[in-house]
Amino acid sequence: MTGKEISIIHPRPSSIVAALYTLRDLNVDVAILHGPPGCSFKHARLLEEDGIHVVTTALDESGFVFGGHDRLVELINKSVELFNPKAIGVVGTCASMIIGEEMHEAVLEANPDVPVLEVEVHAGYHNNTKGVLFALESALDAGIIDHKEFERQEYLLKKATDVEKKFGAASKEYLAPSRGDVKYKVAKRVLQLLKEGKKGLVIMNAKKETGYMFADITLAVNEVAAALGKKENLINMANIDPSLGLPRVRQHAEYIMRDLKAHGVEMHEIIGGMDEYPVAGEMVSELIKEKYSDFDFAVITGVPHAIPMEHIRNMELISVTNGPRQVLPLKELGHEHVLVEIDLHPKTLGVSEIVESEFGATLREVAKET
Amino acid sequence: MKKQKIIAIYGKGGIGKSSTASNVAAACAEAGKKVMIIGCDPKSDSSITLFGGRRIPTILDLLRDGVNINEEDVVFEGFAGVKCVEAGGPEPGIGCAGRGIIVSIQKLKSISGDLLKEQDLIIYDVPGDIVCGGFVAPVRKGFVNEAYVLTSGEYMPLYAANNICKGLSKIGMPLSGIICNSRNASREEEIVTKFAEEIGSQLMAFIPKRQVVQDCEREGYSVMEKAPESDIADIYRKLGKAILENNNKVTSGSLSDERLRELTN
């Protein structure tokens, strides 16, 4: 028997939402939330930007009491009518799971002609990766992914959970959110390092679509370095292997690579696929040990805390995250400058090209000033 | 693969489901079968008479402690080698017992998948009043393949049995038989036999009312253990055999309220 998990008091990402994003990655076109009308509202809205419709059975007080079977059957039929989907997801919530709703029965009754992924999930799991796992399990059952891909994903999820527990937002009972350091000051510092001829690593280790914005920082650092004639002092790394992950995730990698190339950025090291952010850090660490241990600074974006400190400890670290609760853990690890791209995620949904980041924009402006 | 019997016994609260279940379990185990009893009642009283009155730790108690649960933490061997599990649950009036059942049977499936498959007979013992979705989870989640209804010949227990039969056919669960647990009502066997026939099923057994059941229970034992020579012990043995051999399954009908009153009059 093993001991209890620490009890974390800041609200964290929901397993229901995690299941929704996974369904999107699996190219499901309609996700039906079986639960209260307000459940997962904000993300449901955002996901529509990514081309997946999210609808709800809108269980009310009487739904809680009498169950929502008929409502769910109706909504499955209605969704087919409205959206003509190629695949449907049916997703549980706390409310429907507590009252013991059998979503499977409703699916059998509606019996649509397209595959239905049923995800029995609620928001009461310590790690939201559970929601991803449940969605993948039902994709496996439906034959949408194969065993090999399932096992690969399962492994990555475990690693992602470990990283969050050790160095991330699940590492402490309470983490106060922070906006991080002032971008203007850090931009100046980066320019100074470049001017001094210091050698720098530009590492993007991004989670899936968030790479559309983090890649802009890679772009900006390279642009300002080029303007200073110091481009050779930079080594770029990114987890944009287009041959790994679910189809949609591969697509992101392709688009980002395309844009970087179009702007003349040379990608020296590909450190994994866009869903490999929990493990790509190990690869980065190896590479640095072998080839780049004498570098002076590193700009690390995405999931900087997944990169072991061992071989970067002596570099000046400039890290960019999109999690306000990630600032403190990064500072504690020894990252000197930590920046937050606030509201990054919404801006990276429904896009197919690199989008401007605040830090990238700041860097470009500061470079003009000097 | 051998044919497994996974049954649930439904019936009005207090009608004798748990004592019938534990005696039948013990009888079948004594006859050399691998038997398991899974208590799905927050009272956790399904297996108590198989442990000399002792209570075993429940799945939900351990889940609540947040510890990692292994098979040996929740599956215990009681009288005659019957494997016993108690789901457990909150005190009356607190939390959500129905959700508890769902969580614990899923947990059991994940830690004891192989053991569950090995059994010849698994009995899910559920509380009398199916108050919410959670209590039919064993049936709905596809764990149970035969449902029995226990009733006496009195009006209220029959009324409850009739409602349960309605509910079973509504959720697409066939009925395998009616068991009469006597409360000394007049013409009891005749009434329950008729009831069984009219809803399209069969009477599996007529269990008489015997003081010895309660005497053994008070001391913490099943009849099979403390009074194996009694006539009722023999009836439990026969019932166990009948269940193991039963192939009858019907989509249950139900009676109108008038007919039910008429029948019990």
Ligand SMILES: Nc1ncnc2c1ncn2[C@@H]1O[C@H](COP(=O)(O)OP(=O)(O)OP(=O)(O)O)[C@@H](O)[C@H]1O
């Ligand atoms: N055939 C019988 N003869 C005498 N007493 C009996 C007989 N069957 C059951 N009883 C007694 O009836 C009481 C209720 O039985 P039991 O607890 O098994 O009912 P139950 O249906 O499981 O109740 P619940 O719905 O509350 O779980 C017990 O004290 C039990 O000993």
Ligand code: SF4
């Ligand atoms: S409690 Fe659960 S069901 Fe209710 S809104 Fe929150 S996540 Fe949704």
Ligand SMILES: [Mg+2]
């Ligand atoms: Mg009972």
